[in-house]
Amino acid sequence: MSKSDAKNQRNTINEIVKVLSCLESDDFSKQLSKFSTSDETLNPVIDKLNSITQLFKAQADKDTADRKQIVNALHESEASLLRAQRIAHVGSWEWDIEANKVSWSDEMCRIYGVDPTTFDFTLEGVTKVVHPDDLWKQEHAIKELFAGRVAKPFQYRVVRKDGLERVIEVAGIELNVDKAGRPQKICGVAQDVTERKRAKEELERRVNERTAELKLATEQMQIELSERKRTEEQLRRIEWMLSDREVGSIASAVDDQLDVAIDSRYGDLTELNRERTILTAVGKPLLTDMVHEYLNLLETSAAIYEKNGDYALGIFTSKWCRFMDLASRKLCNTDDNVEALNSGKWLCHESCWSNCSKISIATQIPVDIECNGGIRLYAVPIFSGEEVIGSLNFGYSSPLRDPIKLRVIADLYKVEYEELCKVANSYDDRPPYIIELAQKHLITTAKLIGELVGRKRAEEAFQMLEMRANQTLDNIPDLIWMKDIESRMILANEAYGQTCGLKSQDMVGKFDTDFWPKELAEKYRTDDCEVIASGQRKLVVETIVDKDGQTKWVETIKTPILNKSGEVIGTSGIARDITERKRAEAAILKAKEDAEKALSIKSRFLDIAAHELRTPITSLSLLLQLAQRSSTKGLPVDGAYLARLQAPIERMHRLVVDLLDIARLERGIVVLRSELTNMVSLISGCVEEFQMRNPDRRFIFDKPSQTIELEVDPVRMHQVISNLLDNAVKYTPKEGSIQVALKVAHNMLRMSVTDQGVGIPKEQQEELFTPFFRGSADSAIRASGLGLGLSICRSLIELHGGKIDVCSKEAQGSTFYFELPMKETHS
Amino acid sequence: MKKTVLLVEDEESIVFVVSSFLENEGYTVLAAENGFAALEQVKKHGVPHLILLDMQMPIMNGWQFAIEFIDKFDHLSPIVVMTAAADAEKRAKDVTAIGWIGKPFILDDLLAKIKKYERP
Numbered sequence: 008m009s010k011s012d013a014k015n016q017r018n019t020i021n022e023i024v025k026v027l028s029c030l031e032s033d034d035f036s037k038q039l040s041k042f043s044t045s046d047e048t049l050n051p052v053i054d055k056l057n058s059i060t061q062l063f064k065a066q067a068d069k070d071t072a073d074r075k076q077i078v079n080a081l082h083e084s085e086a087s088l089l090r091a092q093r094i095a096h097v098g099s100w101e102w103d104i105e106a107n108k109v110s111w112s113d114e115m116c117r118i119y120g121v122d123p124t125t126f127d128f129t130l131e132g133v134t135k136v137v138h139p140d141d142l143w144k145q146e147h148a149i150k151e152l153f154a155g156r157v158a159k160p161f162q163y164r165v166v167r168k169d170g171l172e173r174v175i176e177v178a179g180i181e182l183n184v185d186k187a188g189r190p191q192k193i194c195g196v197a198q199d200v201t202e203r204k205r206a207k208e209e210l211e212r213r214v215n216e217r218t219a220e221l222k223l224a225t226e227q228m229q230i231e232l233s234e235r236k237r238t239e240e241q242l243r244r245i246e247w248m249l250s251d252r253e254v255g256s257i258a259s260a261v262d263d264q265l266d267v268a269i270d271s272r273y274g275d276l277t278e279l280n281r282e283r284t285i286l287t288a289v290g291k292p293l294l295t296d297m298v299h300e301y302l303n304l305l306e307t308s309a310a311i312y313e314k315n316g317d318y319a320l321g322i323f324t325s326k327w328c329r330f331m332d333l334a335s336r337k338l339c340n341t342d343d344n345v346e347a348l349n350s351g352k353w354l355c356h357e358s359c360w361s362n363c364s365k366i367s368i369a370t371q372i373p374v375d376i377e378c379n380g381g382i383r384l385y386a387v388p389i390f391s392g393e394e395v396i397g398s399l400n401f402g403y404s405s406p407l408r409d410p411i412k413l414r415v416i417a418d419l420y421k422v423e424y425e426e427l428c429k430v431a432n433s434y435d436d437r438p439p440y441i442i443e444l445a446q447k448h449l450i451t452t453a454k455l456i457g458e459l460v461g462r463k464r465a466e467e468a469f470q471m472l473e474m475r476a477n478q479t480l481d482n483i484p485d486l487i488w489m490k491d492i493e494s495r496m497i498l499a500n501e502a503y504g505q506t507c508g509l510k511s512q513d514m515v516g517k518f519d520t521d522f523w524p525k526e527l528a529e530k531y532r533t534d535d536c537e538v539i540a541s542g543q544r545k546l547v548v549e550t551i552v553d554k555d556g557q558t559k560w561v562e563t564i565k566t567p568i569l570n571k572s573g574e575v576i577g578t579s580g581i582a583r584d585i586t587e588r589k590r591a592e593a594a595i596l597k598a599k600e601d602a603e604k605a606l607s608i609k610s611r612f613l614d615i616a617a618h619e620l621r622t623p624i625t626s627l628s629l630l631l632q633l634a635q636r637s638s639t640k641g642l643p644v645d646g647a648y649l650a651r652l653q654a655p656i657e658r659m660h661r662l663v664v665d666l667l668d669i670a671r672l673e674r675g676i677v678v679l680r681s682e683l684t685n686m687v688s689l690i691s692g693c694v695e696e697f698q699m700r701n702p703d704r705r706f707i708f709d710k711p712s713q714t715i716e717l718e719v720d721p722v723r724m725h726q727v728i729s730n731l732l733d734n735a736v737k738y739t740p741k742e743g744s745i746q747v748a749l750k751v752a753h754n755m756l757r758m759s760v761t762d763q764g765v766g767i768p769k770e771q772q773e774e775l776f777t778p779f780f781r782g783s784a785d786s787a788i789r790a791s792g793l794g795l796g797l798s799i800c801r802s803l804i805e806l807h808g809g810k811i812d813v814c815s816k817e818a819q820g821s822t823f824y825f826e827l828p829m830k831e832t833h834s
Numbered sequence: 835m836k837k838t839v840l841l842v843e844d845e846e847s848i849v850f851v852v853s854s855f856l857e858n859e860g861y862t863v864l865a866a867e868n869g870f871a872a873l874e875q876v877k878k879h880g881v882p883h884l885i886l887l888d889m890q891m892p893i894m895n896g897w898q899f900a901i902e903f904i905d906k907f908d909h910l911s912p913i914v915v916m917t918a919a920a921d922a923e924k925r926a927k928d929v930t931a932i933g934w935i936g937k938p939f940i941l942d943d944l945l946a947k948i949k950k951y952e953r954p
Contacts, residue, residue: 629848
């Protein structure tokens with residue numbers, strides 16, 4: 008073959024290869040038909056190729072149809088998958104690791120609530136929608152896959168854009184690797200399991216609820232069951248209690264016991280009780296009632312002991328006990344109960360007291376023993392506060408049935424065995440719950456007795472205290488009381504009662520209006536109300552009138568009485584008699600005023616005395632100076648000067664006489680030299696004297712026709728009349744007249760001097776006769792002298808048993824008068 | 835011309851001595867036994883060169899006279915109070931007198947006071 012041939016062949020083959028390469032395309036035939044070759048040797052190949060091509064074509068056509076079918080089926084399958092995914096809320100996903108591209112099915116987008124057009128389909132984009140707390144699950148799965156392990160399905164929460172939180176389960180996670188083993192893709196499915204999860208939780212909750220209900224119902228049933236059991240038990244007890252037993256009905260048993268206690272064949276042991284703490288505090292009837300409470304349950308016997316073992320109560324309901332007690336009493340072989348009790352042979356007493364109660368008192372705890380008679384005894388101590396004051400015991404078991412033991416007891420008590428057996432067998436056994444109940448009653452009764460004794464003691468202590476308080480209150484001389492909120496008396500002491508002339512206890516429950524005059528009672532109620540309203544104590548100084556009508560000054564303190572919550576519930580009061588104090592205060596005040604007045608009078612007197620003495624001294628001094636001047640000049644001393652010395656000396660003399668008089672009168676050392684005196688001639692002598700001395704004045708004296716004689720000191724009487732006349736002259740203007748009168752009426756001599764002066768104000772009239780008074784210092788009318796005249800007159804008239812006074816109206820003159828009692832012989 | 839002294843005094847012997855003395859000393863003395871009489875004297879003889887005034891007098895005392903006089907004549911005549919009271923100075927002030935002399939007094943002292951206070 009030539010080189011060109013070979014080249015042609017090669018070309019042809021290349022052509023063929025080219026054609027073959029388009030074998031799969033539709034225009035293969037066209038290519039083939041276009042195909043021609045010059046090399047005829049190749050024709051068979053071409054033919055063969057044509058036939059192959061035909062075959063291929065047929066096959067290809069068939070393949071295309073098949074493929075189409077497959078594609079269609081595939082499409083259909085994919086659509087149904089998507090449909091299924093949609094219905095089941097299952098989405099598929101794929102993550103191209105290298106490109107970091109995530110592909111999600113539509114359902115995926117719906118589940119995650121994302122918009123496929125805007126969603127960031129990368130791992131980071133996906134991560135953003137996952138709940139931050141659950142992100143680790145996704146990371147964990149990826150790590151597992153990369154480590155070559157299987158990633159288990161997991162659930163995480165996603166937070167959708169619309170704010171809904173959904174629970175997503177991711178499953179079927181697979182890692183695709185390339186030929187080199189490099190990870191390429193991770194894919195899997197995801198399902199929204201929110202509803203499923205909720206449904207599951209709801210289911211669990213309901214199951215739990217049901218379980219709890221069931222449990223409760225079971226418990227309820229159990230309670231009901233036990234309740235029923237208890238009721239049955241109670242019913243059985245009641246049945247037992249109601250059942251007819253040996254002694255018959257309970258009522259008759261009680262009567263019987265009392266009989267036994269009091270009329271037993273050896274007498275009532277409680278009469279021997281010397282201690283009597285329990286017996287007195289509670290009393291026999293109540294003790295009996297209390298003991299019956301549990302004896303009725305048991306039909307046995309009981310005893311209550313004082314601390315020293317004396318019987319406060321002893322009751323034998325049990326026929327057995329009665330039988331045994333009497334038998335053992337006989338063993339003592341004496342009629343005297345005290346002797347029997349002390350003999351140690353009274354076996355029942357020894358059991359009850361010495362072996363049981365005495366021990367419970369000593370140990371302060373309950374004692375449970377078997378007695379000499381074979382019965383179980385139970386004793387409890389009785390407490391009053393901390394102190395044990397006695398014991399309470401009872402026998403609670405049935406008598407023995409054991410013949411051997413019964414024989415021993417018969418021997419011990421010296422009774423017939425047969426009889427003992429008969430008594431023993433007449434008992435029903437006591438159910439244990441009855442014994443238990445009776446024991447409870449016993450303990451309660453002991454407590455009750457202790458409480459009653461405690462109260463009684465407290466009551467006595469309180470009464471003692473109250474008595475002492477009352478005694479104390481009654482010993483206080485002040486008035487003490489307590490009133491309730493309506494001012495009703497709650498308490499009054501004896502002093503209060505005495506003031507009102509009542510017994511203090513009779514005042515309780517009454518009101519102030521029952522003991523005091525209306526006005527006082529009203530005032531007291533007002534004061535009470537004030538104290539109640541204010542809650543403050545009140546102090547008043549007031550007067551009261553006692554039962555004898557004596558007014559007394561009292562200082563009263565009223566205080567509110569408060570209860571525990573601080574509310575005012577009444578008032579209490581104390582009133583102290585301060586009459587004496589008041590009197591003393593008044594006396595002091597009066598003394599003070601008097602002293603002040605005396606002081607003022609004294610200082611006024613000093614002023615006046617200074618003036619009155621200086622005036623005549625001035626006259627004397629001046630006259631002497633004048634005489635001295637004449638003599639110095641060698642002139643004869645004028646006799647007239649000397650004559651003028653007389654008046655001031657006379658004035659000084661009068662002052663001295665007055666001062667001496669007042670001093671003597673005040674000291675009470677003036678003695679009257681009384682003699683029967685003709686008053687008319689005495690007075691007219693005085694008037695004439697004054698008329699002579701004051702010739703320009705007019706004196707009028709209406710001389711009485713009859714002679715009036717009186718036992719007086721004529722010198723002193725002359726002094727009084729002169730004084731009155733002197734005053735009248737001083738105070739009457741020159742043109743005025745001075746009227747003198749003398750008359751006798753009602754066995755009294757009355758002498759008066761009336762002037763026509765300015766008169767004396769009312770308020771000064773009272774003081775006229777006090778020493779050193781001389782009208783006001785500012786008085787326009789000068790009253791010379793010391794102002795002692797009228798004071799001396801009063802003293803002298805009073806010495807004569809008479810009185811002196813003045814009648815005066817301002818601007819109308821004054822009348823000074825004195826009255827002397829006439830003796831019968833001279834009337 | 836003789837100066838006039840008005841002597842208001844109820845005590846007769848004082849009036850007698852003081853008048854005799856002052857007249858001897860060259861004064862004209864007008865005497866009055868109380869304030870009322872003194873006012874009469876002033877009315878009759880005119881305002882004196884000096885007034886010697888006793889305080890305690892009947893009818894009208896020294897205080898009343900001083901009030902009346904000053905009310906009518908202001909302080910035309912100097913007043914010298916003569917008094918036996920302990921509080922002579924106070925009394926002088928009370929009646930706005932120019933001076934005072936306590937009783938009893940020395941006639942020369944009285945003359946000195948008159949010379950000191952008399953109206954020219």
